[in-house]
Amino acid sequence: MRIRPVLVLVVLLLAGCRIDGTASPAPDGWEFVSEQPCADAGADGASDFSCVTLSVPVDHAQPAGEHWDVTFGVLRAEGERKGVYVTATGGPGSSGLDVADSYAAAFPDDVRQGFDVVFLDQRGIGLSQELRCDDTYYSYSGFVDTSSTPAERDAFADASTGFGEDCFAEAGVDPATAPRYATAQAVEDLEDFRQWLDAPELTLYGESYGTQYVQTYAAAHPDRVAGLLVDGVVDLATDQPEFAVEQAQGQSDVLVATLARCDTNPVCAAVAPGDSLADYDALLARLAADPVTPPGGDPVDDYTLRAAAGSSMGDPYARQEFTDALNDALVGDFAGLDALGNGGYGPTSDFSDALYYAVECQDYDVVPEGGDPRAVLDDWLDAGAAAGVDQLRLSSFYGDVDCLFWPGSTTTPDFARPAPVTDPPYPVMVLNADTDPATPFVGARSVFRDLVPGAGPADAAIVQLYGPHVIYGRGDPCIDEPVDAFITTGQVPAQRVTICTW
Structure with a gap:
């Protein structure tokens, strides 16, 4: 696709002034920090983008408290701006800025011409107050499964507790801030950016964990969503360990x-x-x-x-x-x-394993406030045994068990996950492969089933048979063409369910 280089922007660094966006609010809300070419900011994967950094409340419920710097990459529309298209990448723990150039290169000209294209480093990765504990993560060896004895489960609980504590210690971050990495906090950073960009609405695309991110934003700000695309779907109504x-x-x-x-x-x-x-x-x-x-x-x-x-x-x-x-x-x-x-595994600059846990362990109420994580561990393993997870040829069942002992697991107030969306005020497209091991097809089916056809703006689904985890942008016109049309026009295909084949 044709890519037009971004002109270098002259940034006014006077307080409250900038090339684009609304006036900065009072000091107890978000504040504009800077705008510069992303290459100068150190985001080599977003060299065509301009990086905008905002100072946002660590806890959006207490805007006068501590602030963190969070960075967004924006590739401004080549023509008159008709909308803003935001991509939320997977994980949790990935850097959106790291893939911004490569993703945007495949966008059709209509998107590049009429939309500000936005990627972001979510709080905790890359240019946004990075949280890392690579040494702790790659030396950790806690193990438990459904056959573990009570003594082995006790040993795992001790090791896992130490893992979480050591992770925050290595990162140099107070464990009391653990709840501030939740998606519900992170999406308010995007809302602050939307205000700065002076955009009435956002067209949101989320892939994998990014579907959790964009659904959470849409639940909090439904009147600010022009359209919602979820690809490799996490069903917010499904809790752990289900x-x-x-x-x-x-x-x-x-x-x-x-x-x-x-x-x-x-x-x-x-x-x-x-x-x-x-x-x-x-x-x-x-x-x-x-x-x-x-x-x-x-x-x-x-x-x-x-x-x-x-x-x-x-x-x-x-x-x-x-x-x-x-x-x-x-x-x-x-x-x-x-x-x-036996291939080598190790840390990469574009992903934070610490942030994975920091988000995942907050987004699910894995332990009731004031509860006993060791007792919940027994419940989890009992659920796994009943489902026969250890008899499966492959199993990723234990990936989030450490969340039971993560800092804040017993002290963070319980919260209700967003309710299933049935009649949203914005159009929705649900995308998934029937052979998706990371976000199984059952999640997309549940999200789509909850949408009431004909009750509001149209919705549609695309299913790819034998496809990969995340199906848009891989060059299949059966998928890419209707998605591109949705981004630029907000219109879903006339056929409510489209079946594509790899």
């Missing part, structure tokens, strides 16, 4: 679908003829009993095989790479599984 069970089952289901697809593909089936699912199960058992070390590699055991599979389910291309590695292993070559399952 979502963890859905995710675990979804991940295992995608593995089954991937192996079944291999059997129907002549090339894949010819490499290792037979029942791929049975071959996977047999190899898993074999590696548990007798790990294999390929030349120059690391030992490949059953955990390696599961890790290789789990890391490959989010995208059809990665699924193909996994089936290739599996087929090679079935004939004695384990190098592919070694690379996929």
Whole structure:
């Protein structure tokens, strides 16, 4: 797509003055800090954007209290501005500014011409008061599952409590601020930016966790939403550990679908003829009993095989790479599984694992205020056992168990998650693949089912069969064209449900 370079802006740094936006409010609200090219601000992934930093209340319920600096990237409309299009990326914990250039390069000319395009570093990542504890996170080894004994559960509770405390200590952040990373606080930063930008409404696109972000904003400010796009949907009405069970089952289901697809593909089936699912199960058992070390590699055991599979389910291309590695292993070559399952993992500048927990552990009332997290741990594990999570071929059920012992888990007041949206005053498009392991299709189905057809502005859904986690922007016209039209016109397809195939 054609990209027109952004002109360097001359920024007036006098108090309360700037090129664009409304006048700064009184000191007890948000305040304008600066505007500069994002490349100068250190956001190399947003070199075409201008970075606007606002000083916002740490707790929006107490605007006269402590403030944090939060940074938004804006690529101004090339022509007359008809609207503002905001992208909220996934995680939680990702930097939106890191992907701004690459995402915006694929936007159609109508969006670039008529819309201010906005990406953001959510509070806690990148240029927005970054929260990191990489050393603590990558040295942490707490483990628990449904078979753990009471003593092992006690040990996990102690280790997990220490993990949260050590994380905030490494970050140099007071654990008392833990509740301030909640999405409900972060979306008010966007509302402050909307006011600064002097935009009456926002068209919101959220992917993965970003769907949680934009739905939360829309619940708080429905009159400020021109349209809502949710892609890889989190259903806000689904609580933990119910979502963890859905995710675990979804991940295992995608593995089954991937192996079944291999059997129907002549090339894949010819490499290792037979029942791929049975071959996977047999190899898993074999590696548990007798790990294999390929030349120059690391030992490949059953955990390696599961890790290789789990890391490959989010995208059809990665699924193909996994089936290739599996087929090679079935004939004695384990190098592919070694690379996929024993690959190096470590911190990256565009993602904060600390922020992941800081947001996730606040967005769900995992422990009732004043409750006993150790007792809740038993409840979680009982729910996992009842769902059979440890019998699944893959399972991500335990990803958020540390939230039970995260700072603030027992002291943060309980809050009601936004109610299901049934008749919003804005149009909605729901996007999901039926083989999405991270945000399983059941979540999108629930959100779409709650929308009452014909009751207000139109809504529609697009489902991609065998598609990846997050389906927009990958070059499929069946998806991209109606989404592009929705962004620019607010109109949904005439057909309420569209089925696309990978």
